[in-house]
Amino acid sequence: MKTWPAGQLTVGKREVRYQMTIAAARQGAPVSKTTHPHAPVPADPAAVPDGTVQYLRIGDLELESGARLPDVTLGYETWGTLNADRSNAVLIEHALTGDTHVTRGASDEPGWWEQLAGPGAPVDTEKYFVISINILGGCYGSTGPSSTAPDGKPWGSRFPLVTLRDTTEAEARLADALGIRSWFAVIGGSLGGARALEWAVSYPERVQRCAVISVGASSTAEQIAFAQAQTLSIRQDPNFKGGDYYGGPEPEAGLALARRIAHITYRSAAELDGRFGRNAQDSEAPLEAGSLAGRGRYQVESYLDHQGNKLVRRFDANSYIAITEALMSHDISRGRGELTEALAPATAEFIVAAVDSDRLYFPAQSHALAEALPGEVAVHTIEAPIGHDGFLTEIGQLTSQLRQHFFG
Numbered sequence: 001m002k003t004w005p006a007g008q009l010t011v012g013k014r015e016v017r018y019q020m021t022i023a024a025a026r027q028g029a030p031v032s033k034t035t036h037p038h039a040p041v042p043a044d045p046a047a048v049p050d051g052t053v054q055y056l057r058i059g060d061l062e063l064e065s066g067a068r069l070p071d072v073t074l075g076y077e078t079w080g081t082l083n084a085d086r087s088n089a090v091l092i093e094h095a096l097t098g099d100t101h102v103t104r105g106a107s108d109e110p111g112w113w114e115q116l117a118g119p120g121a122p123v124d125t126e127k128y129f130v131i132s133i134n135i136l137g138g139c140y141g142s143t144g145p146s147s148t149a150p151d152g153k154p155w156g157s158r159f160p161l162v163t164l165r166d167t168t169e170a171e172a173r174l175a176d177a178l179g180i181r182s183w184f185a186v187i188g189g190s191l192g193g194a195r196a197l198e199w200a201v202s203y204p205e206r207v208q209r210c211a212v213i214s215v216g217a218s219s220t221a222e223q224i225a226f227a228q229a230q231t232l233s234i235r236q237d238p239n240f241k242g243g244d245y246y247g248g249p250e251p252e253a254g255l256a257l258a259r260r261i262a263h264i265t266y267r268s269a270a271e272l273d274g275r276f277g278r279n280a281q282d283s284e285a286p287l288e289a290g291s292l293a294g295r296g297r298y299q300v301e302s303y304l305d306h307q308g309n310k311l312v313r314r315f316d317a318n319s320y321i322a323i324t325e326a327l328m329s330h331d332i333s334r335g336r337g338e339l340t341e342a343l344a345p346a347t348a349e350f351i352v353a354a355v356d357s358d359r360l361y362f363p364a365q366s367h368a369l370a371e372a373l374p375g376e377v378a379v380h381t382i383e384a385p386i387g388h389d390g391f392l393t394e395i396g397q398l399t400s401q402l403r404q405h406f407f408g
């Protein structure tokens, strides 16, 4: 195992600006989505407040594709204190457009999995050292297409394909730098679940417990198909310019359309029907005075417009493509034989969970994963009418399982 020097954590002015960016994005303010975090190293990393974005340069990365990504930075947040023998570290992996702000810290900015992590929560930040890492290719602190390449220009169209094995290797270097040899647990949902599973198989000796929520052993043909429709909607936006749009108008229409397509898959048909039905949005009249130039919207259209526009304000389109393609690459068996053979090296204790109404990552795929994992692994059902997003809104339903099996 290679080890990397600690003490390259970067905070300071840049980091403060970045925190404001996350907060502003969540309030819907237009923000710069480009992060180039190369600020001074703090004398004492322990002085960094909980829930604050930090940065680590991990050097060059040889990618699965054979390409080389130079001078990679990872953005991450931590909560709690790493104990003397470094045995209490828990890694929480975010989903597709998630960020590192799992739960609140020094600032009162709410996190996206507060039912799971925080003081007194199943992942008790008063007991465990919790870390969340922005995925390589992302736009919340880690090197991605909007980062500066060695020639001083944004990577843009030149950013290479990264797979989940690449992102995991990058994260292993960060763990090395923090002196974390083995995770007490790695937990994630959706893309985060795929990242957690990849950790457990790529580095079996480094993952003691692993929760894989709302994702299967590989991206299926249908999941790849939904993903392709999304990446194409961005690529076909005239502002995309092959990915080299920085400094000019951004492919916002394409990104918003991608999010609409994605969001439909994140919710259930029953929820959309029950919630919006065929209702018109406010005083808009979808069936009156319509023409090809435009008409009033159905409520569900307005809802999807809102979800699309909200993402545009907080996410970089190239990162959306990079991470979506990383998720397309998810295949725990690639180059490792049949599924049971591929999973055999994993020594972690597993929790597998699925949302009963998920129509993107079907519960059957979680059952197939659990059956193929070594030992007896049960699938816990999250009951939620809304579909895939239930892994975010209803994660509290896994509290007793997590306490009983992992954090008792």
Ligand SMILES: CC(=O)SCCNC(=O)CCNC(=O)[C@H](O)C(C)(C)COP(=O)(O)OP(=O)(O)OC[C@H]1O[C@@H](n2cnc3c(N)ncnc32)[C@H](O)[C@@H]1OP(=O)(O)O
Pocket: 094, 095, 096, 097, 098, 099, 112, 266, 281, 299, 300, 302, 303, 304, 306, 310, 386, 389, 392, 393
């Ligand atoms: C792991 C991560 O993803 S971390 C980052 C957090 N995640 C995200 O932001 C992902 C995108 N969002 C989502 O996936 C979901 O909104 C969740 C899972 C976060 C929350 O789900 P829910 O609580 O069920 O939210 P819901 O789907 O009802 O959306 C509510 C929004 O729709 C808006 N809305 C509802 N009806 C309409 C309508 N007819 N027209 C326009 N907007 C509408 C609400 O005003 C609300 O807006 P806001 O989010 O800006 O406050």
Ligand SMILES: N[C@@H](CCO)C(=O)O
Pocket: 095, 096, 097, 098, 189, 190, 191, 266, 389
């Ligand atoms: N709402 C989640 C769903 C993807 O799993 C996200 O945007 O990350």
